[in-house]
Amino acid sequence: MSNPEKTGPQQVERIQGRFPPGRSGNPKGRPPGSGKTALLRARLLEGCPEVVEMLIERAREGDVQAARIILDKVLPNLKPEATGVSLPLLDQGSLSDRGESVLGLLASAEIGPEQASKLLSVLVGVARLHEVTELAKRIEVLETTQKRPLPA
Template sequence: MMTRKSGSNTDGRDNRGRFAAGNRGKPKGAKNRASLVALELFEGGVQDIAAAVIDQARAGDLTAARIVLDKVLPNAKERAIALPDLPSTDTAAGVSHAQQKILEAVATGVITPGEASTLSSVLEQRRKALETMELEQRIIALEEARHEPA
């Protein structure tokens, strides 16, 4: 094992090469020299690269145009959908007709398949709620009939 001479302690280490008490080396988040050099090169060229990509997009390069648009315009996650001819969903038959209308809207391009899936999920929850309400009413009617005098 190599030991250090007692006069060469300039980096906060003891004679055995360990950090002395209270000295833990680099602070948290410190970058090494290679990372700093790469960051400097990158930052210096970003404007030139962006200008080149924009010029290519203006010249008709669709890949460059997609890159520019992806960075400038955020992806639309959701949008408001208006399907005015949806039937009432107060009955199971109404929910079924609404599902048919959603299918037709996808087929004609009014809404995307993803939007249809979301709407179908909402309708399925509505159908389950209707089913639960119907079962509750049946149970109440059976219990009342059971307790009525004969």
């Protein structure tokens, strides 16, 4: 497999399977930025100002697609903003009752699907916290009844 006569940094690197950061596995290979992609990018950058000016001119003349291209690149898509909601129903009952309340609010269109999803995710997190707290209490009871701590 490995030649015992060959020792040195490259042999060690091959044994470990990685090259150190900043050191190429093929130092005499093609330099970065010398491929077809770099050439294409350079040519595109040369003609870019003219293309943008043409798009702006066409958009001014009423070309809807040109206007759309410009707007898609300049203005990001709007994302829905969450607004604060007061939900007194979520202060009562068990976690499953609260989850059903969220589904009821969704069904009656008082909240949207995104808000309902977020509220249900919060309830899942609360349920996990309850589980962890309950497990910690049970472990504490077991340790005190056995009068010796369980190994960590």
